[in-house]
Amino acid sequence: MPPPGVCMSIMQARDKNDGIGTLANPEKFNNQDFQQLKQFCLSNGYKYIDDRFPPDNSSIGEELLSPKDMCRVKWLRPAEIAKRPCFTVDGISRFDYGQGLAGNCWFLASIGALTFQTCIMEQVLHGQQSFEHDYCGIFHFKFWRFGRWVDVVIDDKLPTIDGQLIFVHSKTPNEFWPALMEKAYAKVCGSYADMNLGNPSEAMMDFTGGVYITFKLADAPPNLWNLLFRAAKCNSLMGCETPPGETPGNTVAPNGLVRGHAYTLTGIIQLMSKGRPVNLIRVYNPWGRVEWTGDWSDNSSLWQTVSPGDRKTCLSVVEDGEFWITVEDFCKHFRSVDICCLCPDFLDKNPACHWTATVHEGRWVTGTTAGGCLNFPDTFWINPQYQVKIEGLKKVCSETQGDYNILVTLMQKPDKRNRRLAKTLHIGFYIFGVPSQMKGHRGKFPKTFFKTNVPVAKTEKYIDSRTVMGLFWLNPGEYLIVPTSFNPDETASFILSIFSKVETHIHENSNDHYMEEIPKPTLKGEDIDDKQTLFRKYCDQFGEVDAEQLQRCLNVNLLQGSVKETKGFSLESCRSMVALMDTSVTGRLNSVEFLRLWSKATTYKDIFLHSDVDRSGYLSVSQLRNAIMSSGIRLTDNLLNLIALRYGGTSGIVSLGSFISLVLRMDRMAKIFRELNNGGTISLQDNEWMHITMYA
Known part of the structure; x- marks a missing residue:
């Protein structure tokens, strides 16, 4: 079983920092290791069959073949199709192959372009692969997929009807690199049917990572x-x-x-x-x-x-x-x-003028960072933001400026494994000039900024394409790039790439703490004697409160009559609160621990009521952002997205009980980190890690 998604995200970020996912060190697609699988097959004397992309109808996909033809399909290895099969015959050429029944002319057109670039072609095909030396029915290809290079393993069983390949086929009967490459790409797309319809740019980018x-x-x-x-x-x-x-x-x-x-x-x-x-x-x-x-x-x-x-x-x-x-x-x-x-140097007449690139991965999430386009002024500001400082032209480029000095591309990542099922949003981006009084600003630009400033550049229109791009000439200065979907509350991941032939400094505002001015509530103090009286009312004979007693206390004294709370504090959330505040690890709170908890809970309640401006008894995700900030906790887009998923549920709203539980957890976990960190990192033994995670 794979680790939870949050853990995998951290692992992928670390892998990226370690160089995994690069051309020289690609990720193993579906965690399939070509060398290990090949060695296993050779050692055991049998030919490889890929259980992740099996030779059956599921790999062909739906609606590509008629039911009658689907019943006639047989998966054959090259040696069963032609005598003396070869990976390549007399090199690689655009004239080697012909299109089959899949509507993937866009893919084949891209291969035609690839055949002119031998060094890139060899990277995709992994150089020397053959049906002679150490053959065991396994091949692999390299593709760039949404920011990372992946190594894709396949078996060589190919779909045929009456002994003839039904998809791409070589004009030389015993040459099989086109059919095998198509199968590998069908695997990353989900099936052969998932290759129907597309744009050449999609495959060309997947061949080059450019x-x-x-x-x-x-x-x-x-x-x-x-x-x-x-x-x-x-x-x-x-x-x-x-x-x-x-x-x-x-x-x-x-x-x-x-x-x-x-x-x-x-x-x-x-x-x-x-x-x-x-x-x-x-x-x-x-x-x-x-x-x-x-x-x-x-x-x-x-x-x-x-x-x-x-x-x-x-x-x-x-x-x-x-x-x-x-x-x-x-x-x-x-x-x-x-x-x-690989780099848009051809845009400039001067061959000595080189463009440089920066790449950023981000995410739009319903209710937190998916604000939609400028047609939605109240939510536009919550979109991810990237601050760009453009210096003067590089000296070598100054004589032939050309028509552009900035290229921005925005690519959305699929939300489904199968290409044809992936929801493609209408996407675009805006570029705003930053006025002099806001230069050097850190943190998200507030709603008021976008209501008083107009974009200096933008995509021509929003289109439902995997990638949109724009070429611009921007004078030296500071700018803000805001990638968006057309409508708010649409969830998707994206990659923003910024190419420049000028000296450029880019800062992602999305994961700074927010700079929006949040009014702080006026908190009411409580007499210590009143708190002690409340504690004595619910504690046991030993002067302690367990989770059940805490639940009754909170539901009666904190929630009753003040908010439209229907469910109150759950027993599980009260157990979590006890664990977070229990310094003696007894499963109970003494009077000092209870008073600390009560003080925090009443403070968070006042913040909740102040943030619930529509008096609904719940916080929307946008209200939740303000409420958490009012509690003094620094918040980033990524963290807010996780909180919304964890505590907002399908409704996207958070009750008072849930709000108090989550803010208390954030407060206590930050306290744990501050106590245990050494130079900004924590080193834990496995039993220490389990103690913290299991009793919190």
């Missing part, structure tokens, strides 16, 4: 061809898409382009035609057939207007799915172009 930039071709920058040319020189992966047709299917237009289809950019060149330069783009259809029939297509007479050398170098009159098209026709007939690279 950043992607999209240009909408209806509003393409005037220097698009130059950008593409420089991107090609920078070993970028590039893909593009055509607009959808009138029907969902991939229909072929009269000009030979497939509607609603993903393609790969495979070449950028300038030729001289009739004494004038022509800027051409080479495009590849992952079907391996069906090509553009317009100007500069394979049979175009325009090829007779270039030099014989250029014609011999560029023209290939073969039905292979690849063709040339002018940048003008490209912008006219395609919808968008995606560029994925």
